[in-house]
Amino acid sequence: MKTILRHLVVAALCAMASSVAAADFRTVVIDAGHGGHDNGGQWGKVYEKHLALDTSTRLENILKRMGYQTVMTRRSDYFVSLPQRVAIGNRYKNAIFVSLHFNYTWKEHVCGLETFYYSREGQRLAQYVQRSLVRQTRTVDRNAKYARYYVIRNSTLPAILVEGGFVSNERERERMKSGDFREAIARGVADGIQRYRRSL
Numbered sequence: 769m770k771t772i773l774r775h776l777v778v779a780a781l782c783a784m785a786s787s788v789a790a791a792d793f794r795t796v797v798i799d800a801g802h803g804g805h806d807n808g809g810q811w812g813k814v815y816e817k818h819l820a821l822d823t824s825t826r827l828e829n830i831l832k833r834m835g836y837q838t839v840m841t842r843r844s845d846y847f848v849s850l851p852q853r854v855a856i857g858n859r860y861k862n863a864i865f866v867s868l869h870f871n872y873t874w875k876e877h878v879c880g881l882e883t884f885y886y887s888r889e890g891q892r893l894a895q896y897v898q899r900s901l902v903r904q905t906r907t908v909d910r911n912a913k914y915a916r917y918y919v920i921r922n923s924t925l926p927a928i929l930v931e932g933g934f935v936s937n938e939r940e941r942e943r944m945k946s947g948d949f950r951e952a953i954a955r956g957v958a959d960g961i962q963r964y965r966r967s968l
């Protein structure tokens with residue numbers, strides 16, 4: 769009985785820790801989705817894994833210029849498992865975790881940007897980032913939403929997962945192919961991070 773109680777207390781403390789703000793965080797863990805044999809969403813020669821890596825690198829450059837430290841879970845086209853991605857992020861304290869993806873659905877008309885969170889602190893971060901993203905890209909707002917995706921559910925940091933538009937939507941796919949659009953996404957995420965940090 770005592771053991772069970774101890775486990776419960778530990779579990780409760782862990783749950784609390786995961787929703788605490790990373791006060792004065794200076795480090796952003798950037799997680800480019802997919803990679804290697806895992807292409808992610810794909811339409812013709814447009815692969816989510818390439819878009820995610822390029823946008824992540826752009827985000828890293830912007831954040832560095834702003835004075836942040838950055839950690840990348842992958843730097844080129846290789847496979848990193850979801851537990852490995854989480855483990856890389858969870859090594860850091862006073863940090864946040866930002867996973868970058870692009871969306872896919874068989875409903876070709878669906879378009880827009882969305883940002884997912886799991887913890888309460890992740891929710892605050894997601895709301896800032898989503899608002900800045902829509903401002904920078906002037907595209908359809910699919911809002912900040914709760915989801916149980918592995919990397920945000922298991923992160924001990926305030927964590928979000930950004931979906932920067934639908935590879936399966938023709939108009940959005942054409943925009944994604946341009947560096948300007950990927951730069952606008954990176955700028956939107958960076959601006960949202962900055963606004964979130966100022967709010968702490």
Ligand SMILES: [Zn+2]
Binds near residue numbers: 869
């Ligand atoms: Zn993805």
